[in-house]
Amino acid sequence: MISTKFTEAFGIEAPIVQGGMQWVGRAELAAAVSDAGGLGLITALTQPTPGDLANEIARARDLTDKPFGVNLTILPTINPPPYEEYRQVIVDAGITIVETAGSNPAAHLPIFHEHGVKVLHKCTSVRHAVKAQDLGVDGISIDGFECAGHPGEDDIPGLVLIPAAARQIDIPMIASGGFADGQGLVAALALGADGINMGSRFMCTVESPIHQKVKEAIVAGNELGTELIFRTLRNTGRVASNTVSREVVEILNRGGQFEDIAELVAGKRGVKVYETGDLEAGIWWIGTAMGLIDDIPTAGEVVTRIVEEAELIIGKRLADAIV
Ligand SMILES: Cc1cc2nc3c(=O)[nH]c(=O)nc-3n(C[C@H](O)[C@H](O)[C@H](O)COP(=O)(O)O)c2cc1C
Numbered sequence: 617m618i619s620t621k622f623t624e625a626f627g628i629e630a631p632i633v634q635g636g637m638q639w640v641g642r643a644e645l646a647a648a649v650s651d652a653g654g655l656g657l658i659t660a661l662t663q664p665t666p667g668d669l670a671n672e673i674a675r676a677r678d679l680t681d682k683p684f685g686v687n688l689t690i691l692p693t694i695n696p697p698p699y700e701e702y703r704q705v706i707v708d709a710g711i712t713i714v715e716t717a718g719s720n721p722a723a724h725l726p727i728f729h730e731h732g733v734k735v736l737h738k739c740t741s742v743r744h745a746v747k748a749q750d751l752g753v754d755g756i757s758i759d760g761f762e763c764a765g766h767p768g769e770d771d772i773p774g775l776v777l778i779p780a781a782a783r784q785i786d787i788p789m790i791a792s793g794g795f796a797d798g799q800g801l802v803a804a805l806a807l808g809a810d811g812i813n814m815g816s817r818f819m820c821t822v823e824s825p826i827h828q829k830v831k832e833a834i835v836a837g838n839e840l841g842t843e844l845i846f847r848t849l850r851n852t853g854r855v856a857s858n859t860v861s862r863e864v865v866e867i868l869n870r871g872g873q874f875e876d877i878a879e880l881v882a883g884k885r886g887v888k889v890y891e892t893g894d895l896e897a898g899i900w901w902i903g904t905a906m907g908l909i910d911d912i913p914t915a916g917e918v919v920t921r922i923v924e925e926a927e928l929i930i931g932k933r934l935a936d937a938i939v
Contacts, residue, residue, distance in 0.1 A: 617629065617630075617923075618630065618631055618801075618805075618923055618926060618927065620788070620805070620810035620811055621788045621810045622755060622788040622789070622790055622810035622811040623810075623811065624788075625734070625754065625755065625787075625788045626655065626713055626734060626736070626754075626755065626788070627683060627712075628650075628653065628654065628655045628682075628683065629653030629654075630652070630653040630654045630919050630922075630923050631790065631801070631805075631810060631811025631812065632649070632653075632654035632655070632801070632811060632812055632813075632814070632918075632919050632922060632923070633649075633654060633655045633657065633715070633736075633757070633790060633811065633812070633813040633814070634646060634649040634654065634655065634656045634657055634813075634814065634815075634818040634915065635657065635687065635715065635738065635757070635792060635813045635814065635815045635818075636657050636659040636660075636687020636688075636689055636715055636717060636738075636815075637659055637662075637687075637815050637818070637819060637901075638659055638661060638662055638689070638901075639659075639662050639825075639826075639886070639887055639890055640659070640662075640815075640818075640819050640824055640825060640826060640890070641657055641658055641659030641662060641687060642658065642659075642662065642672065642825050643658060643672050643673075643675035643676035643679060644679065644823040644825065645818060645821070645823045645824050645825070645915055646658045646676050646684045646685075647676045647679035647680040647684060647823075648679075648680075648821075648823040648914060648915035648916050649684075649818065649915045649916070649918075649919060650676075650680050650682040650683060650684040651679070651680040651682055651916060652915065652916035652917075652918075652919035652920055653682070653919060653920075653923075654919040655683070655684065655685055655713065656676075656680075656684040656685070656915075657684065657685045657686060657687045657713075657715050658672055658673060658676060658684065658685075658686050658687070659686075659687045659689070660686050660687060660688045660689070660702045660706070661688075661689055661691075661697055661702070666698060666701040666702050666704070666705045667705075669686070669702055669705045669706070670705045670708070670709060673686070673705070673706075673709045673711065674709075683712055683713065684711075684713075685711060685712070685713030685714055685715060685736075686706050686711050686713075686714050686715070687714070687715040687716075687717065688702060688703065688706070688714055688715070688716050688717075688724065689716075689717050689718045690716060690717070690718040690719045690720070690721065690724075691718050691719070692718070692719055699723075699724070703724055703727060703728070706728075706733065707727065707728070707731045707733065711733060712732060712733055712734060713733065713734050713736065714728055714733050714734070714735050714736070715735075715736045715737075715738055715757065716735055716736070716737045716738070716753075717737070717738040717739070717757075718766075720747075720748075720751075721735060721737050721748065721751070721753060722751050725751060725752060725753065729752070734754040734755065735753045735754050735755070736753070736754065736755040736756070736757055736790075737753040737755070737756055737757065738756075738757035738758075738759055738792060738813070739756070739757075739758065739759065739768075740758075740759045740760075740761075740763075740766070740767055740768030740770065740777075741768055741770050741772070741777075742758075742777070742780050742781045742784060745758055745781050745784070745785055745789070746784050746785070749784075749785055749786070749787055753787070754787060754788070755787055755788040755789065755790065756781065756785050756787060756788075756789040756790070757789075757790050757791075757792045757813045758774075758777060758778055758781040758785075758789060758790070758791055758792060758809070759792040759793045759813075760772065760773050760774030760775075760777045760778065760791070760792065760793035760794060761773045761774075761777070761793065762774060762793040762794030762903055762904045762905065763792060763793030763794065763815070763854060763903045764815045764816050764819075764842075764854050764855075764901045764902050764903030764905075765815065765853065765854065765901055765903075766851070766852060766853055766854075767793065767844075767852055767854055768852065769850055769852055773793075773794070774791055774793055774794055774804075774807070775807070778791045778804060778807040778808060778809050779807045779808050781808075782807065782808025782809065783808075788810045788811075789808075789809055789810055790804070790809055790810055790811040790812055790813050791804035791807065791809035791811070791812050791813070792812065792813035792814070792815075793903065793905075794903060794904055794905050794908075795812040795813070795814050795817065795905060796814060796816065796817040796905040796908035796909055797817075797908055797922060797925060798921070798922045798923070798924065798925020798926040798927075798928070798929055799925065799926075799929065800812060800908075800922075801922050801923075801925075801926040802926045802929045802930055802934070805926075805930075812922075814905070814918075815901075815903065816834070816902050816903040816905040816906060816909065817905055817908075817909060817918060818915055818918065819831075819834065819902070820834040820835065820909050820911075820912055821912060821913060821914060821915040821917075821918055822912060822913065822914045822915070823914060823915045824915070825890075826890040827889075827890060827891060827892060827893030828893065829893030829894075829895065830889060830890060830893055830895065830900065831912045832912075833856075833895055834902060834906055834909050835909060835910060835911060835912065837856075837902070837906040837907070837909075838906060838907040839904045839905075839906060839907025839908075840857075840907070841856060841857050841902070841906050841907075842854050842855065842856060842857055842902060842903065842904055842906065843855055843856070843857040843858075843861040843862065843865060844865075845861055845864045845865055845868075845881070845899070846864075846868070847865075847868070848868045848869065849868065849873075849874060853899075853901070854901070854902075854903055854904075855899050855900060855901050855902065856895070856899075856900050856901070856902045856906075858895055858896050858900075859896050860880055860881075860885070860896060860897075860898055860899055861899055863877075863880060864877045864880050864881060864899070867880075880898070880899070881898070881899050882898065884898075885897055885898025885899065886898040886899045886900050886901075
């Protein structure tokens with residue numbers, strides 16, 4: 617067992633979180649992570665309506681008695697989803713942990729706190745982490761440049777970002793981006809974090825609802841297999857490098873605007889990758905941790921073996937290094 621400020625404050629056994637993942641973060645995966653002692657998260661906006669989210673939460677409840685949470689990604693879009701309704705479903709379902717990400721969670725904090733929901737806010741810079749701490753969130757997930765999804769625009773990898781954040785964050789803080797094994801967990805703890813959050817690693821597990829061919833591509837891939845898109849739009853995303861992502865980069869580098877790539881990056885094309893296993897059908901998200909992923913275990917095995925590996929490194933390799 618590895619006990620930290622994070623496991624104590626959030627009432628879980630292992631300091632390992634499965635981060636929100638659009639289309640991937642469904643009941644089976646979240647329940648499997650939580651059942652093994654980590655914290656699994658259902659991704660709210662993967663569910664087309666707030667009612668569907670209620671059903672998904674109920675499905676996860678049937679699969680585990682352990683606590684699991686919900687990711688609420690707050691996107692600054694022109695036509696935002698009905699956030700208040702999703703939030704109400706989360707509260708009504710008795711969920712006790714929410715991961716917020718994407719932008720400032722201030723509007724949602726009072727209602728969550730009123731209902732005893734702990735908020736873990738994920739962000740990609742020290743200044744946003746400090747701001748979230750000042751706003752009163754209950755935990756920080758600091759997401760480094762290595763990560764899948766949106767690494768922000770500062771390009772600071774975890775080796776510097778995590779300890780820099782730890783110097784200013786007093787509440788429980790977990791590290792995110794590039795973690796996939798026990799070595800990573802030990803490194804995160806050594807750098808001042810209280811645990812880790814992973815997307816890519818959990819995406820490549822038995823319970824992850826993506827096509828087997830995508831999982832096999834992750835296993836076959838390495839740390840060079842990602843592409844940074846949307847750089848010129850200042851909304852950088854780290855995705856798998858394929859013909860579509862490379863075309864997007866080329867168009868934007870030539871001075872193209874979002875309208876010029878909208879069709880290429882359409883969500884329905886990305887979903888086709890996950891559903892059919894056609895790796896060139898659209899944009900799909902993966903981080904540099906791909907270079908550390910060599911198999912397709914169950915999500916529970918991922919949690920168990922990371923803790924075991926970390927215990928061995930701390931209790932044996934590192935302890936023995938002190939002479
Ligand atoms: C397929 C996929 C979809 C993701 N979708 C979201 C999302 O909707 N909201 C969010 O906050 N983070 C999202 N992320 C980011 C993860 O929650 C997590 O922060 C990130 O994967 C950590 O980096 P790692 O992949 O190196 O572990 C996604 C990641 C992946 C791989």
